[in-house]
Amino acid sequence: MGKVRAIISPHAGYEYSGPVAAVAYNAIPGQSFKTVFVLGPSHYARFKGVSVCTSVVYKTPLGSVPISARAKELAKIKPFVPEPHCMVYQPSWARIASRPLPLPGEETPETWEHSVEVQIPFLQVTLKNFELVSLIYGEADPEDAAKVLADFLDDSSLLVVSSDLSHYLPYSQAVNVDKTTIKWICEGNTAALAHPTAENTACGRMPILALMYLAKIKGWEPKLLSYKNSGEYSW
Structure with a gap:
């Protein structure tokens, strides 16, 4: 396998998604990335566009990751x-969170979002030193997002798309739905994944579509590394 340009990593609780995420991140040791763009769906916020985190650092229990100056540049382009x-x-669970509740009107897409957050510790362990661009996907055309991102991604960049696949289905049905979704991704079938009937195939469907359009622009080839669902980790 050549240099990894992007990965799709799940964001459920670590006890469910951690083993699959670990496989994805194990594909990048030994490779150097200056900037990591993490693109996750919004679970709690409703807004137009793709939100770009404008903080100075992103903190986790493993320490602080600097936000890249490229984030401000990206935030200027629709x-x-x-x-x-x-x-x-x-x-x-907000009222038992360790952080103080924000005042009314102060919440942003980043306030309670976990889709980007759960990826950062994997990156901290795997890459050690890197700068972050944290992106939360709202309402935006994935092809438009891909065209803009294409100009920001170079050989020193890694894109992480945070997404689970199907939700709340019986085990066998989930496996069948997910197999179809994975097939579309590996084939670059954006039309199938973008179709309204595919809405419930992945919570990060739009970020995944943005990656698929990017792959077409950049000539990237997809490779399936691992697939499991939470039914395999439930008791």
């Missing part, structure tokens, strides 16, 4: 937007 204040659904 459909990317500087991290907006917007309508955010507050999850049930």
Whole structure:
């Protein structure tokens, strides 16, 4: 396998998604990346565009990761937007979170979002030193997003797309649906994944589509590394 340009990594609880995520991140040791773009779906916020984190650092229990200066450059180009204040659904666990509750009107797509957050510790362990561009996907055309991102990604960049696949289906049905989704991704079949009937195939369907369009622009070839679902880790 040549140099990894992008990975799709799940974002469920680590006990469910961690083993598959680890396989993806194990594909990048020994490779050098200055900037990592992490693109995840929004689970709680409703907004137009793709939110670009405008903080200075991104903190996890493993330490702080600097936000790349390229984030501000990207945020100037539609459909990317500087991290907006917007309508955010507050999850049930918010009141027991370690962070203080934000004041009304201060919440952004990043406030409670986990899709990017759970990827960062894997990157900290795997890459050690890198700069981050944290992106939360709202309402945006994935092909438009891909065209803009294409100009920001170079040989020193890695793109991480955070997405689970199907949700709330019986085990065998989930496996069948996911196999079809994986087939579309590996074939670069954007038309199938973009079709309205595919809406529930992946929570990060739009970020995945952006990656698929990027792969066409850049000439990247997909490779399946691992697939499992949470039914294999449930008791």
